[in-house]
Amino acid sequence: PEDHMLTGGSVPGLLATVNFGSQARAGFEVLRRHRPKGPLMCMEFWCGWFDHWGAEHTVRAPGDAAAALAEILECGASVNLYMAHGGTSFAGWAGANRGGELHDGTLQPDVTSYDYDAPVDEYGRATEKFWAFREVLARYAEGPLPEVPPVPPVLASPAACTPTEWTALGEVVDVLGGPEREFGAPPTFEDLDVDRGLVRYRLDVPGPRRPYPLRAPGLRDRAVVYVDGVRAGVLTEDSPALPEPVAGPAAVELWVESLGRVNYGPRLAEPKGLTGGVLHERQYLH
Template structure:
């Protein structure tokens, strides 16, 4: 299990009466770094700090030989049970216990794709065979989760794809803690290995509720909210968000960054793949197009005199595994060219949208929601939870395009009409009994209400291949 390896962990080890029976030295080093000296350093660092329990490493089946370190048992990651993968593990360490460190019960979901599922019968069949062979197994994931706020990651292989907020992962226990068919099948299987003792009764589930829709009644243009940001900052060249002089000199980590400069002509605007990861582009605050990693050129309309060019850049999520880990700066990471000339002299606004920023907007010049609101913009409404609040799911109906939902100032997560995920899990502790403030930041197209439903909507499902 992951621990911080401080002084307290020494007394938490099993040999000293604690619950820690094993410690994983590293994860997938054989697929990425393949650094023997680093692995040896980490192992010795653990042991010198008093870790004396069983040491483990974990790698994909095709990296077992290049991963690991002497004195630590190698374990394998699997989803579809392949006899050769087990044989490879046993051949490398024939006299050691065999363990599937990560048996994947589902998989990640990325925007614009389908919701990945692994049929329950396939999962329990693989776990049954693993146990029949006398191997140990750890399920990844056993309980689904949520990456609230802007914390969802991304994949880079073969190309960049941002993950959705839900980490339900088609796990035996769902994102909201619900029992699934996988859970019941797994419970029945594991009962056979419980030495005749009966499992405890399953805990009662949390009640979930569909509340009345929240009606949006006020609107705030993004441009009118800029005065509530930290800054702005002047720079002759683009500056990535992590290098901005915000948050006591620690830079910006998540959210959006707005870059503005002056242009005197139209022409071809080229990003040179320096937008990380997606940018709405405006001239005099009128939308003209979109930059993303696969689209690196836009036409800027001709115009007279000086005009303001704005790029609202979104950090869609950092890659969390693989060879691209060291290349995760966000915002503008290099020059933007207009007619092959680099743009200069930027005014930069940090829009990390932390609770302090959202709370400060109560002083902003909100207006009654017009028939044709401007975008990007903030929409405010209220939802009512009578009595003790229950879990629910926030669903933005057709009419909303892409943005972020805030409940009582807390960033619940992103939504995007392209799916697959169509509803955000809202746990009851986020809600107050009575009135709850709902703010939606919408990039391009909005509606006048959002729904609260008692069932998740992770999108159209497809079996993992």
């Protein structure tokens, strides 16, 4: 917790809390500078952490996390475990962050698993961290703690599956996708009322004209590009131009994927899709 967080986010007359993963006494000292009276609470005690695609799985030692929890309770404070129980972000609902000190840098999408190295893991099993936390919490209980529920049953035994047929993505979209719509300029996901997943954009390069670079500035977040039905490359926010120039006339398809909504920092609520159009040399395509 920092002064600018509390002065910029708390509301006079309502309970103010702080978030942290360690150094509870220092955190509550900051809170007391702004709220000399009232209850102390750590609203998010970060006992683990989430994972980003391409990064190592984050693990926090059970003893270290339990010691941090004990320090919170020694301060006479309330605490909310974040996360107490790991989970799974199904159907493209995983979030994302932005890198950099100001959280406005490269997109860092979260993986599907939100296990978080939590005391109760993604499968619903008590971990070593759970038992360490239980030992700390038992010191403050008025009586014996309740029995721990049995380990959840495994849904099924491991099985092998060998695909024998496949369906092209275009055919899947024709069946499961929404209706096609025409716009004067490429719409964002929000213009289409799409919150996650894929959008297929179709554009035309007029011609005849010689090859020019084709790029999608403001792309969020990833696009697989086909030119006249042939895969031409993959674009990202940091690499928005095709490796080879495109001549006209040509039909261009961009399959744009949202990799996750930013859920912290100044880039909250940023739009997804082709937010800056598609340029052929300096001309916008439509």
